[in-house]
Amino acid sequence: MRMLVTGGAGFIGSNFVHHVVAHTDHQVTVLDALTYAGNRASLAGLPENRVRFVHGNITDAGLVDELFADTDAVVHYAAESHNDNSLHDPRPFLDTNIVGTYTLLEAARKHDVRLHHISTDEVYGDLELDDPQRFTDTTPYNPSSPYSSTKAGSDLLVRAWVRSFGVRATLSNCSNNYGPYQHVEKFIPRQITNVLRGIRPKLYGAGLNVRDWIHADDHSSAVLTVLEQGRIGETYLIGADGEKNNKDVVELILTLMDQPADAYDHVTDRAGHDLRYAIDSAKLRTELGWTPQYDDFDRGLAATIDWYRTNEHWWAPAKDATEAFYAERGQ
Numbered sequence: 001m002r003m004l005v006t007g008g009a010g011f012i013g014s015n016f017v018h019h020v021v022a023h024t025d026h027q028v029t030v031l032d033a034l035t036y037a038g039n040r041a042s043l044a045g046l047p048e049n050r051v052r053f054v055h056g057n058i059t060d061a062g063l064v065d066e067l068f069a070d071t072d073a074v075v076h077y078a079a080e081s082h083n084d085n086s087l088h089d090p091r092p093f094l095d096t097n098i099v100g101t102y103t104l105l106e107a108a109r110k111h112d113v114r115l116h117h118i119s120t121d122e123v124y125g126d127l128e129l130d131d132p133q134r135f136t137d138t139t140p141y142n143p144s145s146p147y148s149s150t151k152a153g154s155d156l157l158v159r160a161w162v163r164s165f166g167v168r169a170t171l172s173n174c175s176n177n178y179g180p181y182q183h184v185e186k187f188i189p190r191q192i193t194n195v196l197r198g199i200r201p202k203l204y205g206a207g208l209n210v211r212d213w214i215h216a217d218d219h220s221s222a223v224l225t226v227l228e229q230g231r232i233g234e235t236y237l238i239g240a241d242g243e244k245n246n247k248d249v250v251e252l253i254l255t256l257m258d259q260p261a262d263a264y265d266h267v268t269d270r271a272g273h274d275l276r277y278a279i280d281s282a283k284l285r286t287e288l289g290w291t292p293q294y295d296d297f298d299r300g301l302a303a304t305i306d307w308y309r310t311n312e313h314w315w316a317p318a319k320d321a322t323e324a325f326y327a328e329r330g331q
Contacts, residue, residue: 001026004071006058006104007078008032011182012118012174012216014042016075019220021050031067033057035092037081041314042181058100061107068107073114073227076104079154081120081147082185087271090146097150098157105161108169115169116227117158121212121237122148123173126274129210134280135173137235144274155235162233170230172223174238175279178300179216180307184315185322187211188301191250191264192308193315195257199323202331205269207247210276214240215294215304225290239279240292249301256302267331 003020007013008030020026029052032038043051056063058078068074078100080086080093101117108115124135125142141156143149161167178188191201222238230236244252251261284290294300308315 002029002070002072003027004029004031004067004074006031006074006076007038009034009038009040009042009053010077011037011042011186012177012219013077014039014181015179015216016077016220016223017043017046017051019217020224021046023221023224028052029054029067029071031056031058031063032078035080036318037183039181039314059095059103061103064103064107065110068111068113071111071113073116074104074108075116075118075223075227076101077118079118079151084185084270086146086150093146093150097154101154101157105157105167105169108167109161109165112168114227115158115167116223116230117155117169117171118223119155119171119173120148120151121173121175121239121277121279122274123152123155124277127276127278129208129276131276134278135237136280137173137237137283159233168232170226170232171235172226172238173235173279174219174222175212175214175240175242175277177216177219178213179304180311181314182216183322184319185325187246188249188253188304189308189315190322191253192257192305193319195254195259196309196312197319201250201253201264202267202326203246203250203264204267204273204331206266207250208245208275209273210243210245210278212239212277212279213242213244213249213297213300214238214292215300218292218294221293222284222290225288226284229288236284236288237279237281238284239281240295242297243276243278244297252298252301253305256298256305268329270331
């Protein structure tokens, strides 16, 4: 298969490219704009005869058309995805998540290319801490930030192009990812790299917000499963039953790194901070037979800590600027 991966130099996208190279014989073209979240170093070591990199934007209709003409399937990871950034400047989220997705859909329509669209559980809003329910593919959308609202909009565009124009697309909404190649502005790598730098980790508010964590390699295997076996027009929720509140995650990081579990600081909470996400992935598991490899969060987190400990050359260039950004906001 000739596969195009948008956003393939970003965190989740690059993990997917590594997974595809390791587990298939597909040829991969990566299209990435190399914004703050994209990093060519995340693709280092991959065979040049299997992976081709194209520097460009998914809003560039001419480039997208050219790439789709030579592609069998597209996996669409490219997105502006950081909530704090969306609160600071929403416009790039509209351009990439809405206009960019529209551009890809029109190319898929023209060239009849199979498309899989990556989305987030944040489109569903949040749940109460004591709510027994989890998100399913029938949960009403209720986004709360410029990021999640533009991702919700991109999901609806994909569904409309499937129904109105017969585009061969599937969708997946995934819970919070962790693992290698994640930017140090994100919650888990920020705390890990703080400890490695001798800086106390930072916890928003009381730290009671709950996220449903999944290792990026498990997300990758789920996406490949949906691409190969999923029913056109269907949405599959991807999760690994990894619900943890942020306080417990920080304390586990400190414990795994041989530090006192209470050696962190509380900082100003984020505006509109969703309370709890929880994924019901039963449809993916029963219909397509997928199961996660890292069903033990402690084991996946320990492996992630080891990766950041041995790959300082990858994350160090962005660390100082990231901490300066948060320091200005008291976070």
